[in-house]
Amino acid sequence: MSGAGEAKPMTARRSGPLRGAATIPGDKSVSHRALILGALSVGETRIEGLLEGGDVLDTAAAMRAFGAEVERVGPGAWRVHGVGVGGFAEPDDVIDCGNSGTGVRLIMGAMATTPIAATFTGDASLRLRPMGRVTRPLSLFGAAAHGRSDGRLPLTVIGAADPAPIEYRSPVASAQVKSAVLLAGLNAPGITTLIESEPTRDHTERMLRGFGAEVETEVTAAGRYIRLVGQPELRPASLTVPRDPSSAAFPVAAALIVEGSDVLVPGIGLNPTRAGLYATLREMGADLTFENERAEGGEPVADLRARFSPDLKGVETPPARAASMIDEFPILSVVAAFADGRTVMRGVKELRVKESDRIDAMARGLEAMGVRVEETEDSLTVHGLGAGGVPGGGVAAARLDHRIAMAFLCLGLGARDGASVDDASPIDTSFPGFGALMAGLGARFDAATAAA
Ligand SMILES: O=C(O)C1=C[C@@H](OP(=O)(O)O)[C@@H](O)[C@H](O)C1
Numbered sequence: 157m158s159g160a161g162e163a164k165p166m167t168a169r170r171s172g173p174l175r176g177a178a179t180i181p182g183d184k185s186v187s188h189r190a191l192i193l194g195a196l197s198v199g200e201t202r203i204e205g206l207l208e209g210g211d212v213l214d215t216a217a218a219m220r221a222f223g224a225e226v227e228r229v230g231p232g233a234w235r236v237h238g239v240g241v242g243g244f245a246e247p248d249d250v251i252d253c254g255n256s257g258t259g260v261r262l263i264m265g266a267m268a269t270t271p272i273a274a275t276f277t278g279d280a281s282l283r284l285r286p287m288g289r290v291t292r293p294l295s296l297f298g299a300a301a302h303g304r305s306d307g308r309l310p311l312t313v314i315g316a317a318d319p320a321p322i323e324y325r326s327p328v329a330s331a332q333v334k335s336a337v338l339l340a341g342l343n344a345p346g347i348t349t350l351i352e353s354e355p356t357r358d359h360t361e362r363m364l365r366g367f368g369a370e371v372e373t374e375v376t377a378a379g380r381y382i383r384l385v386g387q388p389e390l391r392p393a394s395l396t397v398p399r400d401p402s403s404a405a406f407p408v409a410a411a412l413i414v415e416g417s418d419v420l421v422p423g424i425g426l427n428p429t430r431a432g433l434y435a436t437l438r439e440m441g442a443d444l445t446f447e448n449e450r451a452e453g454g455e456p457v458a459d460l461r462a463r464f465s466p467d468l469k470g471v472e473t474p475p476a477r478a479a480s481m482i483d484e485f486p487i488l489s490v491v492a493a494f495a496d497g498r499t500v501m502r503g504v505k506e507l508r509v510k511e512s513d514r515i516d517a518m519a520r521g522l523e524a525m526g527v528r529v530e531e532t533e534d535s536l537t538v539h540g541l542g543a544g545g546v547p548g549g550g551v552a553a554a555r556l557d558h559r560i561a562m563a564f565l566c567l568g569l570g571a572r573d574g575a576s577v578d579d580a581s582p583i584d585t586s587f588p589g590f591g592a593l594m595a596g597l598g599a600r601f602d603a604a605t606a607a608a
Pocket residue numbers: 184185186257258329330331332333335357482483506
């Protein structure tokens with residue numbers, strides 16, 4: 157869905173207490189992988205709790221274009237009839253991955269070792285994002301990629317007819333790069349090895365095992381060696397997608413900064429490779445508890461409870477933690493504005509190549525709300541104003557970035573004069589129903605830009 161829709165300006169007013177339980181949609185990372193691995197297995201996969209946001213719906217459409225049967229059988233309930241490893245058909249049109257870096261990069265990996273060609277595109281945000289990080293390792297399997305300069309979309313991948321397995325050390329801490337290499341390795345004979353220096357989210361490895369592939373991870377002083385045995389026959393699976401911790405972060409953060417709040421978000425995925433925000437919030441002094449810790453669908457989950465936290469303190473987040481909270485820095489920056497003292501986020505240059513340059517988007521938006529910030533290429537510092545101390549009243553540019561839009565709407569709920577975003581429409585890519593869910597807790601969003 158790459159058409160530029162109409163912008164939807166939105167304003168959040170300063171809110172009374174947020175209270176109640178909030179049902180968060182399914183995890184976006186797990187949802188993409190469930191559709192792709194379902195399409196690569198032989199037979200019928202059943203998925204419950206699939207995220208029905210724009211990004212994942214684009215991946216579902218792409219899997220159909222490569223020949224899988226993908227059918228919605230009820231709310232969040234999907235059926236995928238796969239074509240098997242190496243069984244992808246050549247799509248007869250361009251694959252449009254909309255706003256989704258995960259979608260396009262994982263699908264390029266999944267088709268790169270099958271002798272077919274596919275052309276990929278996306279919306280104005282995705283067309284600016286670097287694809288060379290994926291096409292470079294895919295070329296080592298024997299695939300070719302022809303795109304715009306700097307590997308930008310639109311881009312055509314010609315899959316390798318006679319793929320050879322590779323050993324590849326990822327130069328960036330990226331689960332998308334890792335996953336693209338592992339998915340390509342599925343159709344290469346022998347062992348494909350991906351080495352990462354920092355752990356990144358491991359949903360691909362977990363789910364590949366669940367579909368019957370042999371994947372082992374060895375942690376050494378030289379890095380994490382992830383080895384996949386190629387050309388398995390993937391068995392279809394029945395899986396339930398955990399609720400998305402990256403989406404849960406928004407109502408949780410809003411509860412921490414709005415006086416009198418007490419919010420429960422049940423059944424949230426708490427895979428340690430995703431949980432860095434929650435560790436950070438606790439270090440800041442957040443009143444955050446984890447109840448009913450359990451395992452669901454191969455992933456650890458818990459019920460999170462967040463209460464208003466008037467005594468938050470600024471902290472430093474170390475580079476080694478960045479990957480485990482990479483999508484949460486926008487909302488952490490908002491919480492940091494309501495803390496006492498400085499919060500310094502280090503090792504975050506990957507934020508510059510997300511749906512927007514998130515360091516710049518947060519810095520300019522926070523300044524518009526009366527918050528002082530400093531940035532370097534690789535860090536963001538927010539000078540907190542304490543509980544109730546954020547003036548707000550500005551308009552933040554969302555820049556086609558769902559997380560920037562949600563972060564500033566949450567800020568408005570705790571700021572003296574509220575906050576506006578110029579376009580809330582990207583929110584549907586990852587968190588359909590965000591406005592209704594927040595309204596259910598007591599938040600007020602108006603469809604207009606009130607601030608000047
Ligand atoms: O693999 C995934 O599902 C994702 C990996 C991360 O991207 P990078 O791999 O680029 O860090 C993250 O930002 C994205 O939202 C989802």
